[in-house]
Amino acid sequence: MHSRTTFRTHRTRRAARAAAAVAAGALAFTLTACSGSDDDGTGGGDSSGSPTTNTVALPKLNGAHLEIAAVWTGTEQKNFKQVLAEFEKRTGAKVTFVPAQDPIINFLGSKIAGGQPPDVALLPQPGAIKQAVDKGWAKPLGPEAQAELAKNYSQGWQDIGKVDGKPYGVYYKAANKSLIWYNAKVFENAGVSEPTTWKDLLNTAQTVYDSGVTPFSVGGADGWTLTDWFENIYLSQAGPEKYDQLAQHKIKWTDPSVKQALTTLAEIFSKKDYIAGGPDGALQTEFPASVTQTFSGGDQPKAGMVFEGDFAQVNIGETKAKVGTDAKVFPFPAVGDSAPVVSGGDSAVILKDSKAAQALVTFLASPDAATIQAKLGGYLSPNKNVPESAYPNEVQRKIAKALIASGDDFRFDMSDQAPQAFGGTPGKGEWKDLQDFLKNPKDVAGTQAKLEKDAAAAYGNGS
Amino acid sequence: MTSATAPGVAEAPAAPRAPRSRRTVTGTRRWVAALFLLPALVLLGALVVYPIGYSIVRSFYDNSGDHFAGFDNYTALFTDDGIRTALKNNIIWVVFAPTVATALGLIFAVLTERVRWGTAFKLVVFMPMAISMLAAGIIFRLVYDQDPDKGVANAVWVGVHDTFAQSSAFPKAHPGRNSPLKPEDGGFVTTSPVHTGQSVALPLVGVAPEQMPDDAKKAVQAPAEPGKITGTTWQDFTRGKGVGKLGAVDSAELGYPGMRIEAVKDGKVVATAKAAADGTFTLPAKADGAVLRLPASNFEEPYNGVDWLGPALVTPAIVGAYVWMWAGFAMVLIAAGLASVPRELLEAARVDGCNEWQVFRRITVPVLAPVLAVVVVTLMINVLKIFDLVFIIAPGSSQDDANVLALELYRKGFSEGRPGVASAIAVFLLVLVIPVMLFNMRRLRREVRR
Numbered sequence: 001m002h003s004r005t006t007f008r009t010h011r012t013r014r015a016a017r018a019a020a021a022v023a024a025g026a027l028a029f030t031l032t033a034c035s036g037s038d039d040d041g042t043g044g045g046d047s048s049g050s051p052t053t054n055t056v057a058l059p060k061l062n063g064a065h066l067e068i069a070a071v072w073t074g075t076e077q078k079n080f081k082q083v084l085a086e087f088e089k090r091t092g093a094k095v096t097f098v099p100a101q102d103p104i105i106n107f108l109g110s111k112i113a114g115g116q117p118p119d120v121a122l123l124p125q126p127g128a129i130k131q132a133v134d135k136g137w138a139k140p141l142g143p144e145a146q147a148e149l150a151k152n153y154s155q156g157w158q159d160i161g162k163v164d165g166k167p168y169g170v171y172y173k174a175a176n177k178s179l180i181w182y183n184a185k186v187f188e189n190a191g192v193s194e195p196t197t198w199k200d201l202l203n204t205a206q207t208v209y210d211s212g213v214t215p216f217s218v219g220g221a222d223g224w225t226l227t228d229w230f231e232n233i234y235l236s237q238a239g240p241e242k243y244d245q246l247a248q249h250k251i252k253w254t255d256p257s258v259k260q261a262l263t264t265l266a267e268i269f270s271k272k273d274y275i276a277g278g279p280d281g282a283l284q285t286e287f288p289a290s291v292t293q294t295f296s297g298g299d300q301p302k303a304g305m306v307f308e309g310d311f312a313q314v315n316i317g318e319t320k321a322k323v324g325t326d327a328k329v330f331p332f333p334a335v336g337d338s339a340p341v342v343s344g345g346d347s348a349v350i351l352k353d354s355k356a357a358q359a360l361v362t363f364l365a366s367p368d369a370a371t372i373q374a375k376l377g378g379y380l381s382p383n384k385n386v387p388e389s390a391y392p393n394e395v396q397r398k399i400a401k402a403l404i405a406s407g408d409d410f411r412f413d414m415s416d417q418a419p420q421a422f423g424g425t426p427g428k429g430e431w432k433d434l435q436d437f438l439k440n441p442k443d444v445a446g447t448q449a450k451l452e453k454d455a456a457a458a459y460g461n462g463s
Numbered sequence: 464m465t466s467a468t469a470p471g472v473a474e475a476p477a478a479p480r481a482p483r484s485r486r487t488v489t490g491t492r493r494w495v496a497a498l499f500l501l502p503a504l505v506l507l508g509a510l511v512v513y514p515i516g517y518s519i520v521r522s523f524y525d526n527s528g529d530h531f532a533g534f535d536n537y538t539a540l541f542t543d544d545g546i547r548t549a550l551k552n553n554i555i556w557v558v559f560a561p562t563v564a565t566a567l568g569l570i571f572a573v574l575t576e577r578v579r580w581g582t583a584f585k586l587v588v589f590m591p592m593a594i595s596m597l598a599a600g601i602i603f604r605l606v607y608d609q610d611p612d613k614g615v616a617n618a619v620w621v622g623v624h625d626t627f628a629q630s631s632a633f634p635k636a637h638p639g640r641n642s643p644l645k646p647e648d649g650g651f652v653t654t655s656p657v658h659t660g661q662s663v664a665l666p667l668v669g670v671a672p673e674q675m676p677d678d679a680k681k682a683v684q685a686p687a688e689p690g691k692i693t694g695t696t697w698q699d700f701t702r703g704k705g706v707g708k709l710g711a712v713d714s715a716e717l718g719y720p721g722m723r724i725e726a727v728k729d730g731k732v733v734a735t736a737k738a739a740a741d742g743t744f745t746l747p748a749k750a751d752g753a754v755l756r757l758p759a760s761n762f763e764e765p766y767n768g769v770d771w772l773g774p775a776l777v778t779p780a781i782v783g784a785y786v787w788m789w790a791g792f793a794m795v796l797i798a799a800g801l802a803s804v805p806r807e808l809l810e811a812a813r814v815d816g817c818n819e820w821q822v823f824r825r826i827t828v829p830v831l832a833p834v835l836a837v838v839v840v841t842l843m844i845n846v847l848k849i850f851d852l853v854f855i856i857a858p859g860s861s862q863d864d865a866n867v868l869a870l871e872l873y874r875k876g877f878s879e880g881r882p883g884v885a886s887a888i889a890v891f892l893l894v895l896v897i898p899v900m901l902f903n904m905r906r907l908r909r910e911v912r913r
Contacts, residue, residue: 191705210639210700212671221858273635277609280770283860284609299702300673421879427862428545428874435860 056366061093064356069098070122079376083369093356105131112137119357122346125416126160129349133163139353141167148365156408157382161347169347170365174382176403177309177342178232178332183294186213186304194330201333205274208304215274217303219290220282220438223431227415232332234261235340235411247414249459253451259444266441276303279438291315295327310380310399324395331402341406344413422458429454522886536887549866552778556849561842564786568793572801589791600855603784607771617768624766631763632676639668639699649759659751662687663694666710672702675717678740682718685743692750696722697742718742722761726750774864781856793838800834840903847896868892
């Protein structure tokens with residue numbers, strides 16, 4: 001029942017925590033990971049944050065008091081509080097930030113049982129919104145918020161905030177999980193440029209390998225990095241319709257399209273020299289380490305490229321590499337006709353209906369709010385009316401552009417949509433099956449059979 | 464009461480017993496006793512009895528908690544692969560962890576009795592007990608790290624290994640595009656035979672400039688010599704410039720000094736050569752018509768140590784971490800027991816001509832047996848509920864292989880959202896602990912009576 005908890009989309013935080021936990025014994029600097037994304041913005045993040053635009057009309061709410069819950073910590077929380085401060089300034093209401101724990105749906109459950117739900121909560125998955133609606137916690141958006149939503153969001157982002165056709169969620173924050181980060185020096189040494197197709201990527205990898213650097217770093221100890229690999233390939237190769245069907249388990253994992261995607265993935269996974277430490281080493285590398293080992297070691301990093309979402313910046317910040325100059329990024333190359341955009345995001349949902357709560361969500365749906373936080377760095381908005389110039393650096397702009405340009409063709413992380421037992425448990429389900437696949441990439445059929453067996457069990461559970 | 468001889472007499476003492484029933488042996492009133500016991504009873508009830516009771520009830524309901532599910536959860540418990548691995552690992556834990564910790568504790572205790580700085584030594588061995596399981600887990604996650612630069616265990620292992628076996632100079636070298644070489648048995652051979660008077664090119668790629676031997680010089684194309692086979696083996700790749708002219712020596716490219724080249728005819732090595740600093744080599748005329756082979760010994764990967772946290776070794780590795788923590792505990796208890804062993808017994812045995820091993824085997828251990836039993840049983844209870852070390856040390860990819868019941872309980876209950884099955888595991892764990900607990904209580908009672 002309590003499946004689809006939040007833990008995956010919040011992998012930044014989780015990953016940072018894991019990094020701190022593993023390294024704390026020896027390395028004090030990792031602690032910066034806990035304090036959040038200080039180095040996110042790579043300069044330019046110190047703008048005052050006072051927006052010049054005022055595109056949304058808000059009511060006067062003097063005396064109103066609101067609570068908003070989210071799992072954000074550190075810099076992310078601090079930046080978000082500046083957005084709330086702007087809301088307070090415009091309306092006169094008072095807003096308190098309630099720090100929540102993962103999984104937030106359980107956290108809210110206890111708050112609601114205790115009779116004190118926050119007015120608004122930021123939920124990380126479509127599944128969580130649905131759960132909140134099913135339990136009768138979430139309240140639909142009012143006309144003002146809906147108007148703002150229609151004005152600023154593409155249909156795709158509006159739709160994933162809906163449950164049974166009724167709008168409930170405003171996606172305030174997005175993650176772009178279709179990025180490959182690379183060590184600029186490695187590419188320069190190898191004399192290669194950013195690839196745009198899968199074939200290019202393989203050629204690039206070969207040349208990087210020829211230059212004496214292992215091409216890829218894979219954080220295989222965390223199963224979700226592997227599911228993201230698969231999802232990007234599958235979305236680009238099989239197309240959005242099949243992706244949706246597979247996400248809902250309407251087609252089986254034994255489908256030929258899955259076979260094709262796994263075979264494609266094996267073009268990288270089956271070459272043990274393409275993966276830092278070989279498959280065995282990769283399986284013991286956690287996500288934070290997979291990023292840091294790509295961006296440390298001068299001319300001889302452990303790997304040249306690492307695939308993951310925009311949140312990898314947090315981990316790059318732990319190294320000496322500068323995002324934008326030493327650490328660069330290119331969109332996941334097109335395997336099929338077009339490049340995939342797999343995303344994640346946090347959506348604001350009203351739990352206690354009031355004029356003030358509606359106004360706050362309306363504000364969060366406006367470009368005004370998103371622009372404030374975009375300027376502070378480490379943040380990505382699905383709001384298409386946020387000016388590109390709001391992002392503090394070239395890398396952020398590039399990531400944001402790729403996300404917005406995908407229009408309605410982006411897809412939400414598949415394993416986040418799956419029941420937790422299948423898509424979100426270490427050592428279980430999809431995570432484990434793809435880890436086994438990394439170890440033995442020749443066994444495509446066997447992997448498919450295992451995936452199907454686990455999926456059938458998990459989806460059958462009624463979650 | 465003494466046996467009554469007449470019915471009338473029997474009733475007589477019954478009368479004064481009535482008021483006494485509200486007092487205990489010490490004369491306290493029952494309600495006073497109850498009053499004083501009440502806080503403890505309430506706490507015990509709320510924090511121990513109620514949760515146990517509720518877990519048992521919960522284990523018979525389905526995951527939503529609304530419908531009675533009979534023994535479904537218990538069926539799931541014994542048919543689920545994950546739980547079966549957990550059970551198997553729990554058995555390994557219960558058998559090995561307490562015995563190894565106790566054995567080590569015994570050895571430490573007996574030995575520290577005989578050294579001058581015994582107390583200091585004991586202090587050091589006991590110190591890990593002062594660390595939380597979580598911290599110990601993090602420490603050992605680092606100790607067992609695969610990378611010899613981080614993990615102490617592999618650093619030692621690799622250090623020992625490399626003293627005996629040298630690694631090669633060009634571990635990552637491999638043929639580039641359209642290469643005249645093809646892989647064979649970990650080495651590379653030319654696709655066609657070579658002939659005298661020919662200058663052979665053996666280009667490879669993939670050795671980073673930092674890893675090139677220091678004496679490597681700019682490669683030169685060896686001039687052809689009549690009656691001999693000459694050639695060059697070099698890195699056909701320049702940093703920042705790529706391959707240049709494919710398969711031909713460019714000005715900035717380096718030779719592979721020390722690369723071994725074998726000429727193979729009909730499966731037999733007929734001649735060998737070693738490349739010079741500029742990558743050139745010369746083979747005699749008898750190699751005519753042979754294929755050239757760069758044997759695998761040139762390309763051996765550096766030894767990467769043991770895969771401590773891989774599927775095979777992860778449980779023993781974590782047991783090791785546990786023993787590190789708890790051997791000190793065993794040692795302290797056993798040392799206390801040892802202090803009460805009568806010296807005369809040991810002296811007498813020695814006078815009778817026993818050697819130290821016999822004294823240890825025949826006197827010390829039997830006398831200490833009750834203490835040893837207590838230590839083993841306490842550790843067993845402790846080990847049955849092991850969770851934190853496994854949760855922290857095992858990387859996600861081998862968590863399944865390192866699984867134990869308590870961890871499975873957590874995963875089922877809190878990340879998979881199957882509280883019914885999780886409750887069933889909890890009840891099962893309770894059932895496992897009960898016999899050990901009873902044994903310990905019986906011991907304790909007997910001890911007190913003595």
